[in-house]
Amino acid sequence: MNFNKNDKPISILVVDDELSVRDSLTKWFTEDGYKAGGAADANEALKKLQPGKWDIIFLDIKLPGMDGMELQQRIKSIDPSVTIIMITAYASVDTAVKSLKEGAYDYVTKPVDPDYLSHLVANAIKQRRLLSENIQLKERIQELYEIDQIIGESPAMLKVFDLIKTVAPTDTSVMIRGESGTGKELIARAIHSNSARRFFPIITINCGGLTEGLTESEFFGHEKGAFTGALYRRKGKFEMANGGSIFLDEVGNIDAKAQTDLLRVIETKQFTRVGGDEIIKVDFRLICATNRDLELALKEGKFREDLYYRLNVFSISIPPLRERRTDILLLCNYFLEKLASSINKPVTGFSSEAKERLETYDWPGNVRELRNAIERAIVVAKGSTITVDDLPIPLTPKAVAQDHSLEAMEKAHIKNVLEQMGWNITRSAEMLGIDRATLYHKIKKYGLRK
């Protein structure tokens, strides 16, 4: 017997007005263990058609009334996943090629060699199985994004999940707002993964890290010789995102020229590569994120108003961790389980004092800071339980500074992070959610020393 992976017998429908062809093929397939059926014309075939009912349809090109080519299109509109193999009485290559272009898997010329027929059906089944496995794997990956990466049960996060579910299936542009470290990119990926574009890529552009002068090339690519050093043609991010989504992280940081370029590609969905004149058409969904006050930037004239309205169609605000403290222990346990196994240390829980410290700390670096803190604690933990001593959290976080100005708080926090990270600039910048250059600038500004 021939079974697919779900143990459902493969089903084959033979649509041919010649009774002898219909009967001999259905008989051949039945003897081979397939579930086979026949239809004498388009009407009978359409009556027998339901999505998912047939795996493979053998379809005669010449049928009375509606011909095989037209019926092929009707079938595909009802069940796009069905594998169609055209039957032709003579070697009409033109018609056969046309049917292949319309989406047929292959064609056979009557009479067909039994060996060829066996292999054709076996290959079609193999292809269907691979496609089905591919879809299942992609769904699995999607599940991983949904379930594995965004953690939260607080009312604020449940509202965020609701918004993701509402906006994901649409093609609407989404603006994700939230402090550094709140997981804006994860939200963007969840939106993409739950959209019809999920089988195409999501391309991230970190607008905060764009090199001045190379932004246009980063967005749109360049032709060979477009500028000094451009030895080969390079695809831009928008071209790579065709069919999928573009995620513009830290979109509030782009300069005026890039804002103009961005607005143009959003409006026209086309562009030319730097140094080229070929118009490239693209289809993408836009997802942006920022932790900047864009409205203030608008007022100050630092951000284009027309671009702002294009980007900010649907807004999702991710609350900072201190505003959803009920999620803290949930996140701690999640990171502990995940990281302890990857670090290969048998750390399984937190002491009650450690839990209290974790829950009361303000986490200015949000989930990213929490994750890093747990990772460090697992590394330094001496037993199976993480204690207060293992946590890289200041003992008196609320008394860090007598001066409650934002500047003083920032200075104290940066100093604290630097000390936790042993003055490792890269890791400290990562924990703070800023780039290394900004961190150096702030160290200099606040006169911080090892």
Next chain:
Amino acid sequence: MKLYILPLRFTDNNLLGELSSILSDVFKLTVSFLQEPFSLKEGYDPVRDQFNSTWILSRLLERVSDESCKILGVTSVDLYVPVLTFVFGEAQLEGKAAVVSSYRLRDELYGLPKNPKRLKERLQKEAIHELAHTFGLIHCREPECVMHSYTYAEEIDFKSKDFCSTCSVLLDHKKKQPPS
């Protein structure tokens, strides 16, 4: 249960005798030969220079009225069904009639010297295979099971005359069921 064998343009009585014996043994049937073969003329397609096996099956069915009987046509002519270039044989699935041809089983058709022993083996395997279809057995994935479907004569040599354990159980089960 009884099996009738009707030779159709098949004259090798030794092969027929041995075939009768093995079919009786495998299916536990009483085997009889029918005389008076019908003419194959109507089933002949001059364009293909082949004989329509489905037409032969329909004529075979006219020769047996008893529901509990099976009939096997054995022929030396080249067989076809309309959609395929050729067949080694054809059977009614869960029916009464089957036909098998020695035409494409002969080594000499492939430029090799005659090999009567091999022809006998192949014919017996194909006859068992087609007759088992009339009991409702379908093709099997076990390469050595007689119910495995091969489309090249030389591939038939891979398989045995025996049923695999699953097909064997199925055959016993099907034989106990009343004829449909």
